Amino acid sequence: QVQLQESGPGLVKPSQTLSLTCTVSGGSISSGGYYWSWIRQHPGKGLEWIGYIYYSGSTYYNPSLKSRVTISVDTSKNQFSLKLSSVTAADTAVYYCAGTGTDAFDIWGQGTMVTVSS
């Protein structure tokens, strides 16, 4: 059974770049035609899709975040990563990595809280 685990700093300073990694275990990131996504949830709020990547490297980003987001994949490490630049307090959220083989997210990481503060 495929599992996802997010990792990265829990505290980021304003104007810096938020960097998170999602490790895929129990299966290959390159198999099954899965798209790998990042989704965030502001405290007490709903879910916001950030973007997704296919194992081949093709990406698509939420237009509202596109100018600041980069999602990449490292098939040799079975990982995919998120970079969000020029962060502000508004980027404080729980960040989830998730996978979809169709168009529904059937695999989720446990989520990691990231706080933007000086």
Place this chain on the structure above:
Amino acid sequence: SYELTQPLSVSVALGQTARITCGGNNIGSKNVHWYQQKPGQAPVLVIYRDSNRPSGIPERFSGSNSGNTATLTISRAQAGDEADYYCQVWDSSTQDVVFGGGTKLTVL
């Protein structure tokens, strides 16, 4: 951009049927997915492609989608069903993933 509208909250008596709606322009032409999220936990897929249940999801959970409204139905509601529920679509015209704002289900 495509928008999905959910009621902020829905209440249901224990053992009764809860219905949570998700409104969107011609949503009936799209695949709608539903997630359950309990406090402090990651979302869990409970219905995919309008009306399909992943393995392990009770038959009490069902879904429908037509016209401008998709509906998640929870029969014989249990205390353990109290959670936030989100609908989601993949907008094929823009390749965007869209979530509804979420509905808090309270079981009385």
